[in-house]
Amino acid sequence: MSSQQAHLVLDNLAEAIATFLAAPPMGTPAEIITAFKEAMLPISVLAPRLFYEAVEQAPIAISITDLNATILYVNPAFERVTGYTYDEIAGKNHSILSDKHTPTTVYKELWKRIETHKTWTGVLLNKTKADQPYLAEITITPVLNAANEVVYYLGMHRDVTAEHHLKQQVHSQKKLIETVVDSARVIIVLTDETGKVILDNHEYKKLVGDLRGQEPVSIFIKHIRDNIGQAQCDKLRLNDGSFMDQEVRIDLSGGRLPRWFACSGSWFRERDNRVDAFFDAKKKSYLLLIANEVTELKRQQEEVRMSALRTLLAEEKSIEGMRETLTAAIHQFQVPLNLITAAVNMLERRLGTHYLHDPLYDVLKQALTSGQDTLDNLRQHMPNSMEEANISLNLNELLRDVLTLSTQRLLAEGVVVDWQPALVLPKVLGRVCRLRSLFKQLIDNALDAMHENRQRIRELRIATIARDNAVIITIADTGLGIPEHLRLKVFEPFFTTAPGKRTGMGLASVQEIVNIHAGAIYIEPTYTEGCCFVVQLPVMHSNKSFE
Numbered sequence: 001m002s003s004q005q006a007h008l009v010l011d012n013l014a015e016a017i018a019t020f021l022a023a024p025p026m027g028t029p030a031e032i033i034t035a036f037k038e039a040m041l042p043i044s045v046l047a048p049r050l051f052y053e054a055v056e057q058a059p060i061a062i063s064i065t066d067l068n069a070t071i072l073y074v075n076p077a078f079e080r081v082t083g084y085t086y087d088e089i090a091g092k093n094h095s096i097l098s099d100k101h102t103p104t105t106v107y108k109e110l111w112k113r114i115e116t117h118k119t120w121t122g123v124l125l126n127k128t129k130a131d132q133p134y135l136a137e138i139t140i141t142p143v144l145n146a147a148n149e150v151v152y153y154l155g156m157h158r159d160v161t162a163e164h165h166l167k168q169q170v171h172s173q174k175k176l177i178e179t180v181v182d183s184a185r186v187i188i189v190l191t192d193e194t195g196k197v198i199l200d201n202h203e204y205k206k207l208v209g210d211l212r213g214q215e216p217v218s219i220f221i222k223h224i225r226d227n228i229g230q231a232q233c234d235k236l237r238l239n240d241g242s243f244m245d246q247e248v249r250i251d252l253s254g255g256r257l258p259r260w261f262a263c264s265g266s267w268f269r270e271r272d273n274r275v276d277a278f279f280d281a282k283k284k285s286y287l288l289l290i291a292n293e294v295t296e297l298k299r300q301q302e303e304v305r306m307s308a309l310r311t312l313l314a315e316e317k318s319i320e321g322m323r324e325t326l327t328a329a330i331h332q333f334q335v336p337l338n339l340i341t342a343a344v345n346m347l348e349r350r351l352g353t354h355y356l357h358d359p360l361y362d363v364l365k366q367a368l369t370s371g372q373d374t375l376d377n378l379r380q381h382m383p384n385s386m387e388e389a390n391i392s393l394n395l396n397e398l399l400r401d402v403l404t405l406s407t408q409r410l411l412a413e414g415v416v417v418d419w420q421p422a423l424v425l426p427k428v429l430g431r432v433c434r435l436r437s438l439f440k441q442l443i444d445n446a447l448d449a450m451h452e453n454r455q456r457i458r459e460l461r462i463a464t465i466a467r468d469n470a471v472i473i474t475i476a477d478t479g480l481g482i483p484e485h486l487r488l489k490v491f492e493p494f495f496t497t498a499p500g501k502r503t504g505m506g507l508a509s510v511q512e513i514v515n516i517h518a519g520a521i522y523i524e525p526t527y528t529e530g531c532c533f534v535v536q537l538p539v540m541h542s543n544k545s546f547e
Contacts, residue, residue, distance in 0.1 A: 394427060446479065
C-alpha cells in the first residue's frame with residue numbers, strides 16, 4: 001500500500017468512526033460490536049477489522065466519550081482495569097472513576113487543555129468498581145471532525161500503581177541509605193574506576209572543606225597505592241578484592257596538625273546502566289572507601305613516640321658531641337704534628353746520615369711518635385655512628401617530628417612557623433636518624449640566625465614538593481643571611497659565620513648526610529629575606545638503593 005493509499009484509508013476510517021459515534025446504536029455489547037463492524041465495511045475489506053481488532057486487543061485501557069465525558073465505548077482492557085463491564089459503564093460519566101483525593105486543580109488543568117484541542121497527559125487517582133483506588137496514567141486526545149471541531153474525546157490509560165509503589169520503595173530505600181550514610185561518624189565515599197566521586201557523606205564533605213577543595217579520596221588512594229603497591233591495587237580491583245586498616249597521614253598547611261585515618265575499602269563491579277550498553281552488558285568497577293579518623297589515638301601514640309625520640313636524640317647528640325669534640329681535637333692536634341714531621345724531614349735532608357746522632361732529631365722523633373700514638377688512641381676511642389638500615393620514609397613525617405622536637409625553642413624565640421607540606425609526597429629511601437639529624441641541624445642554624453638578627457619578625461618557612469623524581473625540601477629563615485662568597489665555605493668543617501661561636505663540623509655533617517643519600521644541597525641565591533637551604537633527595541624506586 002502506498003503512502004497516499006494509507007492516508008486515504010485512515011481518512012475514511014476516521015470519517016466512519018465519527019459517523020458511527022454520532023448515533024451509537026443501542027443494544028447488547030454483541031449487537032453494538034456487530035453494528036460497529038458493519039459501519040466499517042464500506043471503508044475497505046481489511047482496514048475496519050484491523051482497527052477493531054487492534055482496539056479490542058490493545059493491552060491499554062481505551063475509552064471514547066462525548067464532549068460531556070459521557071462514556072460511549074470502552075475496550076476489554078478498560079473493563080479489566082476498572083472492573084466495570086461495558087453494559088455497566090456505557091452512558092455513565094467518566095467521573096464515575098474519579099477518587100475524591102485527586103485535587104480539583106488537576107481536573108481544571110485537564111479540561112482547560114483538551115478544550116483548546118490539545119492532548120493532556122498526566123496521572124489521576126481513580127477507583128475501581130470495587131472502590132479500590134489505583135493510579136492511572138492517562139492520555140486524553142480530542143477527536144476533531146472535518147471542520148476542526150471537537151466531537152469526541154479519546155482516552156487511554158493504564159494502571160501504574162505497582163510502578164508507583166516500586167518507585168516509592170526505591171526512593172525510600174535510597175533516602176534511608178543516604179540518611180544512614182550521612183549520619184555515620186566515619187568518612188564514606190564511592191568512586192568509579194576513574195576516581196570520580198559518585199556518592200559521599202557529610203563527613204567526607206567536611207574533610208573537603210578542611211583540605212580547601214581538594215578531593216580527599218585522591219590523597220587516600222595515592223597513600224594506599226604507595227603502602228600496598230600498584231600491582232596489588234590492580235589485582236584487588238580486577239578481582240573485587242578489599243583492604244583493611246591502611247593508615248593514611250594528611251599533613252595540613254598553615255601550622256595545622258596532621259590528621260590520621262584508618263582506611264578500608266572494597267572494589268566491586270556493577271552493570272553499566274548507559275543506554276548503549278543495553279544489549280552489550282558491561283560492568284564498571286567501583287571503590288567503596290571508608291575512612292575512620294584516628295587522629296586523637298595517633299597523637300597519644302605520637303606523644304609516647306616523641307618522648308622516646310627525645311631520649312634517643314639526646315643520646316645521639318651526646319655521641320655526636322663526643323665525636324665532634326674528638327674530631328676537633330684530632331684536627332687541632334694534627335697541625336703541630338704536621339710541623340714536627342716537616343722539621344724531622346728537614347733535618348734528615350740537611351744532616352744526611354749524621355741525623356742519627358743529633359739530639360734535636362731524637363727529641364723531635366720521640367715527640368712525633370708520641371703524637372701519632374696519641375692520635376691513634378683518639379681515633380680508636382671515637383664513638384661509632386649508629387648503624388642504620390635504609391627504609392622507606394615520608395619526609396613530611398620526619399620534618400614534622402623535628403618541628404615537634406623544636407617546639408619549646410620555637411615558642412621561646414617567638415618564631416612563626418610557615419609549614420607548607422605537599423599533601424601527597426613520594427617516599428624516599430633513607431636512614432631515618434641521619435636525615436632527622438640533617439633537618440634538625442638546618443632548623444637549629446635557622447633559629448640561631450634569627451636569634452642573632454634580633455628582628456621583630458621571625459619566621460621559619462618549610463615546604464616540601466615532589467618534582468622530577470625528587471623530593472625538594474626548602475628551609476628558609478628571616479635571619480642575617482649568608483654572604484655570597486661564603487655560601488660554599490659554610491659546608492667546610494669547623495667553619496662558622498657566627499662570631500665567637502664554637503666551631504664544629506656544622507654543615508659539613510649535613511653535606512655528608514646528603515651525599516650518602518645521593519642528594520644535593522645548596523643555598524638559594526634569589527632568596528633575600530635571610531637564608532634558604534634547598535635539599536633534594538631522590539624518590540624511592542623498587543630497585544633504588546645506596547650503601
